[in-house]
Amino acid sequence: xxxxxxxxxxxxxxxxxxxxxxxxxxxxxxxxxxxxxxxxxxxxxxxxxxxxxxxxxxxxxxxxxxxxxxxxxxxxxxxxxxxxxxxxxxxxxxxxxxxxxxxxxxxxxxxxxxxxxxxxxxxxxxxxxxxxxxxxxxxxxxxxxxxxxxxxxxxxxxxxxxxxxxxxxxxxxxxxxxxxxxxxxxxxxxxxxxxxxxxxxxxxxxxxxxxxxxxxxxxxxxxxxxxxxxxxxxxxxxxxxxxx
Numbered sequence: 001x002x003x004x005x006x007x008x009x010x011x012x013x014x015x016x017x018x019x020x021x022x023x024x025x026x027x028x029x030x031x032x033x034x035x036x037x038x039x040x041x042x043x044x045x046x047x048x049x050x051x052x053x054x055x056x057x058x059x060x061x062x063x064x065x066x067x068x069x070x071x072x073x074x075x076x077x078x079x080x081x082x083x084x085x086x087x088x089x090x091x092x093x094x095x096x097x098x099x100x101x102x103x104x105x106x107x108x109x110x111x112x113x114x115x116x117x118x119x120x121x122x123x124x125x126x127x128x129x130x131x132x133x134x135x136x137x138x139x140x141x142x143x144x145x146x147x148x149x150x151x152x153x154x155x156x157x158x159x160x161x162x163x164x165x166x167x168x169x170x171x172x173x174x175x176x177x178x179x180x181x182x183x184x185x186x187x188x189x190x191x192x193x194x195x196x197x198x199x200x201x202x203x204x205x206x207x208x209x210x211x212x213x214x215x216x217x218x219x220x221x222x223x224x225x226x227x228x229x230x231x232x233x234x235x236x237x238x239x240x241x242x243x244x
Contacts, residue, residue, distance in 0.1 A: 100135055103199025103219045108132060111219045115201035118215055126205050126213075127154045133200040133219075142188035151181040154206055163211040164190050176210075 103111075115130045122128055129150055137144050146155075155162075155176060162176040162183060172193070174186030196202075199219030204212045 100139060101198065102135070103197070107219045108199045108201075111199055111201040111217045111221070114221075115203050115215075115217045118217065119203050122203070122205055126207055128203060128205040131202045131204060133196055133198055133202065135198050138191045138196040138198060138200075142191060143182060143184065144187050145180070145182040148181050151178070155181075156210065160210055163208075164214050165207075165211060166194065166214055167216070171211075 112130060112132055115132075119128055119130055127150065129147060131144070131146070136142075156178060158178050160176055160178075162174050164172045164174055164186075166172070172186060172190040174183045174190065176182075177184050194216060196216070197219065201217040201219070203215040203217070205215070207213045
């Protein structure tokens with residue numbers, strides 16, 4: 001007898017369930033699933049941890065690898081002290097800025113005039129210029145600004161060491177700051193060691209790429225010249241009076 005084909009969805013679903021049930025019975029899956037449910041899971045074995053044993057403390061200071069120092073007492077590093085080494089610093093005598101002495105316009109002009117005459121007698125192949133000293137150059141800040149045009153034409157384009165050589169041949173290193181076109185570190189020592197004051201006129205002659213020959217015209221020489229000229233005038237007056 002031929003079974004009638006299912007015509008509705010419910011008939012198709014019922015037929016599919018019966019087919020699956022029959023397959024599970026043929027594979028004995030139902031009994032196997034029941035057996036797994038009833039079986040109790042075996043506990044996982046627990047690893048046995050060995051108790052930790054503390055190693056005996058070893059006196060590291062007593063371990064002497066070399067036989068030459070085996071009989072000597074162990075060193076005690078806690079007693080070693082390091083002495084602080086102080087480096088000697090070059091110090092200059094501070095000036096009393098409250099008693100600044102400013103040069104008169106007449107004395108300043110005299111020093112500049114003498115410096116310009118000296119400049120005319122120098123070798124023309126070496127770039128040169130005259131710089132009159134101000135209080136900011138010789139006291140307080142100790143910063144020497146140079147001509148921007150002279151620096152761009154003759155001095156390095158980046159920071160370098162510039163040597164100042166005085167009339168005695170002594171060299172003094174200074175730091176040239178290209179961006180600020182001036183002398184910074186080292187200029188203070190040069191100014192103090194040469195006792196520069198307000199009104200002094202300096203002639204800078206660039207004899208090498210980074211070396212200046214420096215000539216100093218003292219503003220105080222103007223006072224000595226005035227004293228000499230006044231004494232000469234008084235003597236001349238006395239001579240003329242005696243002739244009369």
